[in-house]
Amino acid sequence: MIIPGSTPHLALAAVLEEKDGPFVIKPVTLEAPRPDEVLVRMVATGVCATDAHVRQQAMPTPLPVVLGHEGAGVVERVGASVTHLQPGDHVVLSYHSCGHCKPCLSSHAAYCDKVWEANFAGARLDGSVGVSAEGEGRLHAHFFGQSSFATRALAHQRNAFKVPKDVPLEILGPLGCGFQTGAGAILKAMQVPVGASVAVFGAGAVGLAAIMAAKIADAASIIAIDINPERLSLALELGATHVVNARETSNVAAALRGIEARGVEFVLDTSGRKENLNAGIAALAPMGRFGFVAFNDHAGAVLDAARLTVGQTLQGIIQGDATSALMIPELIGLYRNGRFPFDRLIRFYPFADINQAFDDVAKGRVIKAVLRFDAVAV
Numbered sequence: 001m002i003i004p005g006s007t008p009h010l011a012l013a014a015v016l017e018e019k020d021g022p023f024v025i026k027p028v029t030l031e032a033p034r035p036d037e038v039l040v041r042m043v044a045t046g047v048c049a050t051d052a053h054v055r056q057q058a059m060p061t062p063l064p065v066v067l068g069h070e071g072a073g074v075v076e077r078v079g080a081s082v083t084h085l086q087p088g089d090h091v092v093l094s095y096h097s098c099g100h101c102k103p104c105l106s107s108h109a110a111y112c113d114k115v116w117e118a119n120f121a122g123a124r125l126d127g128s129v130g131v132s133a134e135g136e137g138r139l140h141a142h143f144f145g146q147s148s149f150a151t152r153a154l155a156h157q158r159n160a161f162k163v164p165k166d167v168p169l170e171i172l173g174p175l176g177c178g179f180q181t182g183a184g185a186i187l188k189a190m191q192v193p194v195g196a197s198v199a200v201f202g203a204g205a206v207g208l209a210a211i212m213a214a215k216i217a218d219a220a221s222i223i224a225i226d227i228n229p230e231r232l233s234l235a236l237e238l239g240a241t242h243v244v245n246a247r248e249t250s251n252v253a254a255a256l257r258g259i260e261a262r263g264v265e266f267v268l269d270t271s272g273r274k275e276n277l278n279a280g281i282a283a284l285a286p287m288g289r290f291g292f293v294a295f296n297d298h299a300g301a302v303l304d305a306a307r308l309t310v311g312q313t314l315q316g317i318i319q320g321d322a323t324s325a326l327m328i329p330e331l332i333g334l335y336r337n338g339r340f341p342f343d344r345l346i347r348f349y350p351f352a353d354i355n356q357a358f359d360d361v362a363k364g365r366v367i368k369a370v371l372r373f374d375a376v377a378v
Contacts, residue, residue, distance in 0.1 A: 019057045054143075066131060075090075093146040096159045097159070110318040111318060161325050193217070202269065225252060
């Protein structure tokens with residue numbers, strides 16, 4: 001629905017029409033931004049595992065839908081009540097939240113009481129959709145408050161964050177989710193102290209961001225666990241002090257205790273594999289903490305509570321428990337001084353090659369795929 005008296009905007013969007021189906025690029029129409037919204041011309045957007053989970057319908061976001069939630073672009077238009085952004089500003093888009101519940105008001109917006117409605121329902125919080133396509137019936141959008149798999153996106157003022165213009169905008173989108181999640185898990189959610197021991201299961205985008213963050217935190221021992229030798233080598237370059245190849249190790253927990261005899265103080269799983277829950281808990285030190293970012297209802301990750309009797313804790317982590325308005329500039333500052341070289345994890349794809357990008361990510365050919373819109377006319 002177009003608001004009377006407003007000027008709609010045209011865009012090209014990658015629409016997911018059916019479970020496990022291809023993304024189909026087609027014209028869409030966007031409403032003019034509401035008073036609390038901003039219209040953003042997309043420059044680039046990352047491909048995240050969460051997008052793939054929705055494509056598989058492991059997460060029941062309704063179809064057809066425009067996905068994408070690691071957007072970076074240039075503000076084209078702002079709503080009447082938006083005061084911190086103006087046309088021409090460079091922005092990174094992150095997760096959405098209601099802004100009014102107790103978690104939001106206590107700087108934990110990632111755990112918003114309306115986290116599902118704000119990010120996965122395929123609509124605004126009031127149930128409306130500001131994006132339409134001819135012949136689609138009701139098209140769902142506003143994924144993570146942005147739906148950045150499009151040449152233009154409607155975002156909310158709460159999830160659009162101004163970034164400096166001297167850093168290439170095309171690399172910044174993944175700071176809004178994947179890199180923020182990994183780094184935030186270490187620096188914010190678990191607050192790893194100087195000298196601690198850390199193990200990270202999974203050397204993908206989130207895991208490698210966590211490894212870089214553990215080095216920033218000055219952890220004494222940083223262990224990367226994966227089955228990909230090339231990614232393990234990269235982990236060593238980015239800050240890991242030890243690596244464990246889980247494919248070549250019959251007992252991962254024993255291998256971790258071979259490195260840290262009393263156990264690892266902080267374990268982060270980024271893989272969502274139930275085997276890693278078992279191994280991580282078996283390797284956890286007394287009073288150690290096991291954080292996880294990817295377990296879901298289908299993972300089968302079940303734990304006997306008796307295994308946590310010496311003060312260990314489990315911690316579910318969303319978005320690194322990061323306040324994006326603070327975390328994204330912090331990570332950009334660390335990138336500038338060479339301490340968080342996340343650009344090494346990125347491979348660029350033209351927007352038209354979105355299906356190839358998803359395939360390459362699924363097959364482990366690329367760590368972080370980023371779609372660029374520079375050759376797209378609309």
